[in-house]
Amino acid sequence: MVGTWKDLAPALSAEGYCVFALNYGQATGLSEGNLMRMFGGADIAESAEQLAGFVDQVRAATGVPQVDIVGHSLGGTVSRQYLRFEGGADRANPTLNKVHSLVTLGATNHGTSFGDVQALGAIAQALGVPVTTLAGVAVGPSYIQQMVGSPFLQVLNAGGDTDPGIDYTVVASRSDTVSTPAENTFLTAGPGAVVHNVWLQDGCATNTAEHIQLTTDPRAVYIIQRALDPTYGDRNPAPC
Numbered sequence: 001m002v003g004t005w006k007d008l009a010p011a012l013s014a015e016g017y018c019v020f021a022l023n024y025g026q027a028t029g030l031s032e033g034n035l036m037r038m039f040g041g042a043d044i045a046e047s048a049e050q051l052a053g054f055v056d057q058v059r060a061a062t063g064v065p066q067v068d069i070v071g072h073s074l075g076g077t078v079s080r081q082y083l084r085f086e087g088g089a090d091r092a093n094p095t096l097n098k099v100h101s102l103v104t105l106g107a108t109n110h111g112t113s114f115g116d117v118q119a120l121g122a123i124a125q126a127l128g129v130p131v132t133t134l135a136g137v138a139v140g141p142s143y144i145q146q147m148v149g150s151p152f153l154q155v156l157n158a159g160g161d162t163d164p165g166i167d168y169t170v171v172a173s174r175s176d177t178v179s180t181p182a183e184n185t186f187l188t189a190g191p192g193a194v195v196h197n198v199w200l201q202d203g204c205a206t207n208t209a210e211h212i213q214l215t216t217d218p219r220a221v222y223i224i225q226r227a228l229d230p231t232y233g234d235r236n237p238a239p240c
Contacts, residue, residue, distance in 0.1 A: 004072060007216040008224065015225065015232070020058050024050045024078065025142060041140020044074070044152060048081035052088065055098055066100040068228050072215050073179060074142060076107025076170075081156060083163050094165025094192060101167040103227045105214040106176050110157065110184040111148030115177050148184070164192030169227035171220060173200040178211035198223055204240035 009019045025047035058067055071079040079102055083089040090096040145152035162168060168187055176182040189195035200220055201207050209217035218239040225232040 004215050008070070008221055011221050011225065012228075015229070017228070018062055020054070022051060022054045024054075025074075025140070041142055043141045044078055044081055044145050045085070047074075047078045047142070048086045051078055051082045052086040055082070055088065059098065066098060068101040068103070069099055070103045070105070070224055071107060072105040073107060073211065074146060076102075076104030076185070077109060077146065077153075077156070079104065080107075080109065083166065084156060084159065089163035089166055091163055094163075097163075097165045099166060101169070101228060103169045103171070103224050104185065105171045105220065105224075106173065106179040106182070106211045107170070107185050108146040108153075108179050109161070109170070109187055111150060111153050112146055112179045112184060113148055113181070115180055160190035161187040162190040162193035162195060164190070166193050167227075168193060168195045169223070170195065170197045171200060171214060171223055172198070173207070173209050173211070173214060173220075175200075175208050176211045176214075196227065203238060207240065 005019075005021050009021065012019050025042040025044075055067055055069075059065065069079050071077075079088070079099075083099060083102070088097070088099045144150060147153075168189070170185055170187050172179075172182045172185045174182060179185055186197040187195045200209055200214070200217070200223070204219055207217070207219055209220060214220050222232075222236065222238055225236070
């Protein structure tokens with residue numbers, strides 16, 4: 001996962017941020033993990049538990065009460081699971097939140113069809129091919145949990161999209177062919193939360209960055225910087 005943040009991490013460091021990154025969700029056993037040995041393949045709830053421990057380590061190491069999180073794709077969904085169920089946010093007393101801002105990039109917040117994969121899989125499943133079982137073994141349970149309408153996402157979103165006291169910036173690209181439809185990533189603000197839903201192409205219609213490029217595209221990096229520091233846009237022009 002180091003390559004995921006090869007551009008964003010130094011860009012944030014240059015602005016004075018302490019940057020930490022976590023490899024998560026790679027269980028070891030075949031029954032618990034995945035044949036492809038992919039990070040992020042484990043059950044999303046387990047990954048959120050790992051994130052909770054990591055955030056506590058970062059807070060202890062830096063001495064800060066709150067952190068900002070940037071999550072790409074599954075990472076955004078894991079982060080929301082952490083906020084809702086693993087102590088990242090305190091709905092009764094938001095002043096105790098461990099997270100100040102969450103920026104998600106092409107996150108599967110309301111599920112994805114993975115392009116046309118989900119529709120094709122449903123056809124194969126109806127014909128007796130155990131696609132769901134095979135995908136879970138090959139990639140891991142998180143693959144199924146991210147699909148539109150999954151029981152996991154129904155539980156995650158049942159209490160509303162947001163938690164009080166959190167500032168959310170949700171970035172989507174119209175060229176995304178992985179988190180689809182791309183607008184499924186957008187969140188609706190609940191009580192006490194602030195949500196900024198941003199198309200990468202807003203103000204730059206020619207931008208063609210795809211899903212994987214949301215962590216490296218200069219405009220995406222600019223949007224992330226501005227989300228973490230609203231004054232960043234006063235000092236730097238928006239690239240296109």
